[in-house]
Amino acid sequence: MTDSQNNSGVVEPRGPKPRKIMSRRNIILYGTLLVVAIYYLIPLYVMIVTSLKGMPEIRLGNIFSPPVEVTFEPWIKAWSQACTGLNCDGLSRGFWNSVQITLPSVIVSIAIASVNGYALANWRFKGANLFFTILIFGAFIPYQIMIYPLVILLRDLGIYTKLPGLILIHSIFGMPILTLLFRNYFTTIPEELFKAARVDGAKFWGIYFRVMMPMSLPIFVVAIIMQVTGIWNDFLFGVIYTKPDTYPMTVQLNNIVNSVQGVKEYNVNMAATLLTGLVPLTIYFISGKLFVRGIAAGAVKG
Amino acid sequence: MISKAQLERLFVSSVMLAFASLAISIVGIKPQLFQNIQLLFLVIALISVLVLGVQSKTIQFNANRLKKQIIGWILSSFFSILIWSFAQKDVQSIFPAIKGYRKALNTLEPVAIYLSIVFILFALILAIVGARDSRLDRPGYIERTLVYNLSSKIAAIPMMLTSVGIFIVATLWTVYHSFTNSRMLPKSEFIGLAQYERLWNSDRWYMSIENLAIYGACSLVFSLFIGFLLAALLDQKTRFENTFRTIFLYPFALSFIVTGLVWQWILNPEYGVEKIVRSLGFESFVFNPLYNTDIVIYGILAAGLWQGTGFIMCLMLAGLRGIDQEIWKAAKIDGIPMWKTYIQVVIPMMRPIFITTLVIIAAGIIKVYDLVVAQTSGGPGISSEVPAKYVYDYMFSAQNLGQGFAASTMMLVSVLIVLIPFAYLQFGRRKYD
Numbered sequence: 001m002t003d004s005q006n007n008s009g010v011v012e013p014r015g016p017k018p019r020k021i022m023s024r025r026n027i028i029l030y031g032t033l034l035v036v037a038i039y040y041l042i043p044l045y046v047m048i049v050t051s052l053k054g055m056p057e058i059r060l061g062n063i064f065s066p067p068v069e070v071t072f073e074p075w076i077k078a079w080s081q082a083c084t085g086l087n088c089d090g091l092s093r094g095f096w097n098s099v100q101i102t103l104p105s106v107i108v109s110i111a112i113a114s115v116n117g118y119a120l121a122n123w124r125f126k127g128a129n130l131f132f133t134i135l136i137f138g139a140f141i142p143y144q145i146m147i148y149p150l151v152i153l154l155r156d157l158g159i160y161t162k163l164p165g166l167i168l169i170h171s172i173f174g175m176p177i178l179t180l181l182f183r184n185y186f187t188t189i190p191e192e193l194f195k196a197a198r199v200d201g202a203k204f205w206g207i208y209f210r211v212m213m214p215m216s217l218p219i220f221v222v223a224i225i226m227q228v229t230g231i232w233n234d235f236l237f238g239v240i241y242t243k244p245d246t247y248p249m250t251v252q253l254n255n256i257v258n259s260v261q262g263v264k265e266y267n268v269n270m271a272a273t274l275l276t277g278l279v280p281l282t283i284y285f286i287s288g289k290l291f292v293r294g295i296a297a298g299a300v301k302g
Numbered sequence: 303m304i305s306k307a308q309l310e311r312l313f314v315s316s317v318m319l320a321f322a323s324l325a326i327s328i329v330g331i332k333p334q335l336f337q338n339i340q341l342l343f344l345v346i347a348l349i350s351v352l353v354l355g356v357q358s359k360t361i362q363f364n365a366n367r368l369k370k371q372i373i374g375w376i377l378s379s380f381f382s383i384l385i386w387s388f389a390q391k392d393v394q395s396i397f398p399a400i401k402g403y404r405k406a407l408n409t410l411e412p413v414a415i416y417l418s419i420v421f422i423l424f425a426l427i428l429a430i431v432g433a434r435d436s437r438l439d440r441p442g443y444i445e446r447t448l449v450y451n452l453s454s455k456i457a458a459i460p461m462m463l464t465s466v467g468i469f470i471v472a473t474l475w476t477v478y479h480s481f482t483n484s485r486m487l488p489k490s491e492f493i494g495l496a497q498y499e500r501l502w503n504s505d506r507w508y509m510s511i512e513n514l515a516i517y518g519a520c521s522l523v524f525s526l527f528i529g530f531l532l533a534a535l536l537d538q539k540t541r542f543e544n545t546f547r548t549i550f551l552y553p554f555a556l557s558f559i560v561t562g563l564v565w566q567w568i569l570n571p572e573y574g575v576e577k578i579v580r581s582l583g584f585e586s587f588v589f590n591p592l593y594n595t596d597i598v599i600y601g602i603l604a605a606g607l608w609q610g611t612g613f614i615m616c617l618m619l620a621g622l623r624g625i626d627q628e629i630w631k632a633a634k635i636d637g638i639p640m641w642k643t644y645i646q647v648v649i650p651m652m653r654p655i656f657i658t659t660l661v662i663i664a665a666g667i668i669k670v671y672d673l674v675v676a677q678t679s680g681g682p683g684i685s686s687e688v689p690a691k692y693v694y695d696y697m698f699s700a701q702n703l704g705q706g707f708a709a710s711t712m713m714l715v716s717v718l719i720v721l722i723p724f725a726y727l728q729f730g731r732r733k734y735d
Contacts, residue, residue, distance in 0.1 A: 033535055037549045043564040043608065044552070050567065062578045063568065116461040123454030131458065131465045138469035140665045140721050144693040144710040148479075148488070148703065149329075149472035158405030175464050204453030233557035235672040236690075240698065250559045254676055257563050270567060277560040284555035285548070292551065292616055 051075060051271035058266055074265070078272035083262075084244065084255040091272050094252030098232055098279075100163055101248055105170035106227040110220065113175050117182025118208050122194055132179070139176035147240060154241065161243040169237050174230070178223055181294075185219040186212060222294040225287050229280040249276050306357065309350050310443040313427060316346040317420055324416050325467065329475050331490065340416070347423055355430045368432030371449055372425045379421035386414040424448055473714065480707035488703055497708035507709065510687040513599045517688070518667040520603050521610070525663060526656070528607070529614030534644060536615070537622045547619070551612035558609065562676025565605035566592060592678055595685035602677055602686060606670070614659060621655035622648070661724050668717055689713050 046063050051074050053067040061068075080090040087093070120128055150169060151160060159165035189212065197207045213220075238248040247255070253276045257269045284291050304312075320343035327336035355361050363372060387393050388400050389407040400407070431444050483493045501507050532550060536543050553561060568574050571590035579587045591601030625648055633643040649656070671690035678686045689709060697706035 029535060029538060029540065033532075033540070033546050036532065037546060040549050040553065040608070040612070043561075043568060046568055047564055058573065062581065063570075063573055064578065112460045115457045119454040119457045120461075123451055123457075125451045125454055125458075128454075128458060131462050134465035134469060135461060137721070137725075138465060140661075140717060141469065141473065142668055142690070142710065142713040142717055144690055144706075145476045145714045146468065146472040147693075147710075148697055148706070149475045150468070152488075153409075156405060156409040158403070172464050172468055175461065179461060204457070229555055233559075235557065235559050235675070236694075240694075250557050250672075253563070254559050257566075258676070258679060266567065266573070269563065273560050273563045277556045280555045280557070281552065284552055288544075288548070291555070292547070 047270050047274050047277075050267055051078075051274055053267050055265060055267060074267035074271040075275070077265075077268045078256075078275055082256045082268055082272060084247075084252055084259065087244070091249060091252060091256070091275055094247055094249035095275070097163070097242075097246055097252075098249040101166050101170070101238075102228055102231045105167045105174070105231050106224060108167065109171040109174035109178060109227060110223050112171060113178030113223070114182045114213075114216075114220070115208065116175070116179045117184075118186055118212055120179070120183045121186035122207070122212075123204060132183070135176045135179060139180075143173065143236060151240070161241065161246065163242075163246055166237060166241045166246075166248075169241055170231050170234070173237070174227055178227070181223060181226075182216075182219065185216055189215060218290070221287075222290050225283055225291055226294040229283055229291075232279050304353070306354065307443055309354050309357075310427075310431075313347050313350040313354075313423075313444065314447055316343045316350065317423070319343045320347065320420075321416065324412060325471060328412060329471055330488075331478065337412075344416075344419055344423075347420075351423055351427050351430070354427065358430055361426070361429050362432075363429050366429060366432045368428045368445075368449065371452075372428050372432070375421045375425040375428065379418045379425065382414045382418035382421060386411055386418060389414070476707050477711050477714070480704065480711045482704060482707075484703040484707065486701050486703070497704045498712075501705060501708045501712070506684050506687055507689075507692060509684050510689045510692050513686060514668070514670070514688050516599050517603055517606070517670065518664070520600075521606055521667060522660070522663055524603075524607055525611045525614045526659065528611050529659075530618045530649075532611070532615040533618035533622055536619060547612075547616070550615055553609040554613045556609065558672035559676045561605050561609045562602075562673045565601070565608070566677050569601050569604075593682060595682055598678060598682065598686040602673060605677060606673055609673075610663075610666070614663070617655060617659050617662075618652075621652045624655075625651055657724065657727065661720065664720050665717065668713055 042064075049066055050058065050063060052070050052072070053061075054069065054071050054073070057068060078090060079092050081088060082090045119125075120132055150172075154160040154165040154168070157165075159168070193211060193215075194207060197211045202210065232248075233250060234248070235250045235254070238251045242248065242251070253272050256272055320340045323336040323340040323343065327333040327340065363369075366372060385407070388397075388403075389411040394400050394404065427444055428448060431442055479488050479490070480497055481494060482489050482491055483496070536546060540546070569590070569592050571577070571593060576587065576589045579589065591597045591604070629647060629651075630643070633640075633647065638646075669690060670688050671694065674680060674686055674688050674691055680687045680691055689712070693706045693709045693713070695706075696702045696709065
């Protein structure tokens with residue numbers, strides 16, 4: 001992280017002068033960071049606090065005050081009773097839909113993209129880079145321009161508004177960034193290993209399964225994290241390529257909270273919002289540095 | 303007389319052109335014409351195979367050094383014929399189990415026929431090429447295209463299909479249909495620029511563009527500024543760096559929907575910030591960005607910045623870590639204050655990172671949709687509409703496809719304006735490296 005670790009062979013006093021803890025610089029530095037951190041944490045705090053209050057308390061108090069009487073009623077209601085349109089079985093339906101969408105999409109998209117990245121990195125053929133360039137361009141083009149032809153395609157295949165259709169869509173649109181991720185990683189693996197495997201007689205798939213895949217577990221974990229959070233958080237594709245029965249969680253959440261009928265139950269809304277955010281947040285807090293690495297790798301182009 | 307190499311090139315290019323015309327006919331642009339063109343190219347391919355066969359005077363399937371390949375292509379052809387036959391009504395009446403997939407099979411039918419013909423042609427041409435004793439001969443164009451590195455090419459098929467078959471074809475399809483009067487269903491009747499005229503005469507589109515401009519400009523400036531500032535603060539060998547970074551980045555893991563709903567709640571005038579300030583004694587305090595048509599977009603901006611700045615900070619932090627530490631020592635020796643070093647040395651050094659970040663933010667801004675839907679649904683009135691929402695509403699709610707296509711084409715154009723110079727810079731730079 002710092003240079004002092006890098007050149008540890010040098011024998012001279014190094015590093016900054018020891019500083020007082022309460023120097024003016026430190027107060028400004030940590031003061032600013034603390035204020036910003038509080039600003040970032042407020043929405044999470046408000047969500048949690050609101051979801052634990054009863055409706056009367058919300059009407060009387062303010063949104064920042066901690067709950068006087070902690071109740072889990074809103075959570076239960078959000079999970080199993082909140083209404084969207086006609087069906088009133090809560091967010092649980094959306095949750096299971098999202099699970100059914102996310103798992104296969106993640107597996108399919110990563111399987112395809114890793115093989116693609118491997119082909120691009122180690123078995124380059126003429127014209128491969130052209131396709132790759134188009135693919136990367138596709139990541140930046142607004143999805144809106146490709147939405148409708150894909151509706152027609154899915155309708156022709158008979159999977160429009162069904163879960164397999166959405167899985168296909170996620171696999172397609174996950175491909176650019178994942179292929180880039182894998183290609184960049186595989187090019188950093190020393191070529192000697194690849195050559196040695198070839199000399200030993202391994203072919204395309206043999207090298208992939210026996211050499212490349214075992215060596216690149218971290219990047220697979222990064223890709224899984226990226227895809228799970230990305231697909232779980234998706235709204236646009238969910239709202240276009242599914243119908244109320246198969247809505248993923250985000251779409252259902254939006255419908256519950258922004259429905260115009262009935263009395264607004266803010267505590268239930270916040271509980272539902274938290275429930276939806278819980279999956280990516282859990283992944284984020286568990287994965288820590290890998291998450292950061294994933295977004296940085298997805299962002300920094302060749 | 304045409305040489306062998308020319309014939310081989312003719313074969314491969316006519317197969318590819320046949321595939322292109324098949325794709326065009328499937329998309330629905332003059333299907334009859336392009337099917338005929340496809341047939342024409344297939345015939346040309348067949349003729350070139352025959353001429354090659356006549357020239358080399360041998361067609362040998364057995365005792366051929368490319369035997370495995372030939373068998374493989376024949377098997378693939380067999381499978382495509384199988385798929386094609388499943389799409390036929392007679393076969394379906396024999397095996398009723400297939401009927402559930404009828405729609406998918408009908409879509410695949412033309413491709414299956416094409417593939418079965420092409421694969422047979424491949425097998426034929428390999429039998430011709432591989433029959434000659436070519437120990438001294440350099441392997442021809444056909445062999446290099448069809449045999450060498452084949453696994454890699456097969457593995458890259460999903461990528462090719464996605465990049466060309468979906469990204470390019472779908473984009474062209476939409477651009478083409480933005481010049482038609484499609485309403486409920488896409489039509490191919492050409493009406494020129496009428497959709498664009500209507501688009502640019504629509505108040506709602508102007509509002510969308512204006513909102514996007516405000517949102518885009520502000521979020522570019524603020525997220526770059528705040529992101530860089532936070533990264534610089536965290537780069538001072540700060541303690542608890544990881545904790546702070548975790549806190550700043552967590553909103554990025556959340557869905558835009560979740561972000562939008564939380565901020566809708568915080569900015570709620572009845573219960574949120576406005577009420578709290580009023581209860582402190584400022585009775586006339588007004589702060590209801592989501593219900594005021596003039597400033598609603600800033601309410602959305604607040605939520606967007608809350609979610610996205612942590613990400614920018616991470617990119618900036620990575621950039622700062624890439625700066626040579628000797629720079630700081632040199633600056634210190636020269637007695638240059640830290641803020642001046644940042645502005646005059648470090649930021650110019652981080653130019654590539656800034657450009658990349660800029661493009662990422664810009665590409666993200668134009669896609670803004672979920673946040674608006676969750677926070678305001680475009681309201682009050684039309685005061686927080688954005689182009690992405692315009693496209694969605696016209697395509698799927700207002701049943702006016704032509705408008706949706708025209709609007710999405712405008713979005714594409716604006717992205718390309720940003721993207722092409724960037725790509726040019728990237729590729730240009732690589733040349734000189």
